[in-house]
Amino acid sequence: MKVLGLTGGIGSGKSTVASMFSKLGAELIDADDLARQIVEPGQPALAAILNAFGPTVVQADGRLDRKRLADIVFADPIARARLNAITHPRIRERMDAEVESRRMEPGLLILEVPLLYESARNESVEKTIVVWVDEATQLARLTARDGLDSGAARARIAAQLPLAEKKSLADYVIDNSGTRGETRRQVEALFRLLQQR
16 A cells, blocks of 8 residues: 655645545545544543643543643643653554554555654655645634634644645645635546556
């Protein structure tokens, strides 16, 4: 199976593009899904987060208060690094196991990883795909989607490698600043290309 990394910036439309690849027949592993799994009640990562950030980041039902934790880590790079040190190795371990279990199958396997370059995950895939939008579109989508004010949205965008830099590192770029149909046509063309190689 050919393993590809799919990334972009927050609000760029990675999940939309990943879903399009999936509908075409690609296998998909989403790092965000794995991130949610490792912080379920009873998981060691949740206990480590509670120990590092205190009881205010856990809801009354014992589940992680993702919004509260996001508010903390996007306002403080040291806190964000502490969280990443807890979660990234566990996410990588689960993702590696999932990839290994499918390695001998035919087809394309897309790893949707928001911090593909930041976490050096790009070194473990054959090619990288970046979902790109211009900064104004990214900001507008993020504020509309998550109900953030522009300051909070900008802080979240700034916490990642700039999209222009990710674009320059990519093997392939999907421009998601147009219509959904335009994006779908790019995904279909790239899917066909990847199948041929």
